[in-house]
Amino acid sequence: MDSSSMKNKPPSTGSLVTILSIDGGGVRGIMAGVILEYLEKQLQALDGEDARLADYFDVVAGTSTGGLITAMITVPDETGRPRFAAKDIVPFYLQHSPKIFPQPGGVASLLPKLPKLLSGPKYDGVYLRNLLNDLLGETRLHQTLTNVVIPTFDMRKLQPTIFSSYQVMVDPTLDVKISDICIGTSAAPTYFPPHYFLNQDIKGKTSEFHLVDGGVTANNPTLLAMTAVSKQIVIDNPDMGDLKPLGYNKFLVVSIGTGSALKDKKYSAKKAARWGIISWLFDNGSTPLLDIIMESSRDMVDFHSSVVFKAGKSEDKYLRIDDDKLEGDASSMDIATKSNLEDLVMIAEKTLTNRVVQMNIDTGKYEPVPGNVTNDEELKRFAKILSDEKKLRMQSDAMHKVSSS
Secondary structure: OOOHHHHHOOHHHHEEEEEEEEEEEOOHHHHHHHHHHHHHHHHHHHHHOOOOOOOOOEEEOOOOOHHHHHHHHHHOOOOOOEEEHHHHHHHHHHHHHHHOOOOOHHHHHHOOOOOOOOOOOOOOOHHHHHHHHHHHHEEEHHHHHEEEEEEEEOOOOOOEEEEEEHHHHHHHHHOOOHHHHHHHOOOOOOOOOOEEEEEEOOOOOOEEEEEOOOOOHHOOOOHHHHHHHHHHHHHHHHOOOOOOOOOOHEOOOOOOEEOOOOOOOOOOHHHHHHOOOHHHOOOOOOOOHHHHHHHHHHHHHHHHHHHHHHOOOHHEEEEEEEEEEEEHHHHHHOOOOHHHHHHHHHHHHHHHEEOOOOOOEEEEEEEOOOOOOHHHHHHHHHHHHHHHHHHHHHHHHHHHHHHHO
């Protein structure tokens, strides 16, 4: 199956615009890996063991750790197929997370877990940078097998920099190495150093980037992906398809969260009222300011997505899978102990069997959808829709070739 046929393909050749979105969350990306492996297995059951996620989605969007997963499943290997299958994501996190987020040992483990707030970030990021450079090599944004959208924030410009397969066609300065994009979107303030690099485009113009974690822009990149597609069709190429602004009934979206802390249990205003700048940056091993920014972004995107899909009477085409009841080490972005990573895998496996929930747009709370529908059952249904959409496009392409010959 040729996943390259999804790259910049007009959605008008099928009936839907298909989007996969993956949140940020550090080591909790392992949870997304479990869910994506299940989805890919359902697609393989329908279309054969060679099926890969990149074969079915017009856009894969990822932030921070989700950006890394996006690269893993969309960057080609030497045969032109995705470098990683979804089943490779969890082993990758189990192997590399403890080295990306080295845990203190010996005497250091007995000391307060204070990050080096006054002398540098908590982690130097050297292992992560070397890993991504080795893994992704010289592959650039335009070479992904399907369209990708990965947000970052340029601290020098004080504005988001969104690395989009669509945007790179009109702005070649964004055609940078995927490894640089992944390092930038993962550079969480206080955890890793910002990522600075120079890029020379095909016209010889040199641009510089000063990037920090995409989570401060959009920890849930679902809307960024939908906006990128809409802009491409409606503004940049109006003859590509019949998608109209806010035509959300044309979208099929699978949005994968990486879990978050149990609501009402994380921070309190009474305690925070005594905080100074250090406490806002560090409290019992976490970073309150960053947590608040990322959680706000995550929930606001889900709220808006829920509203527009409901307004378009197409709630059945939007699936959000997440767990907002994590406690203890599981809610952390960087506790990469063997026991915590294994716990996150088990939590994700349990999430698959949980009932599907949707945000109540009046209360903002998550409620089970009508009927006893579980996340794994819903993923099976979405896999069938994705498979049918792929076949429809292949038939359309074949008919077009016949008519053109």
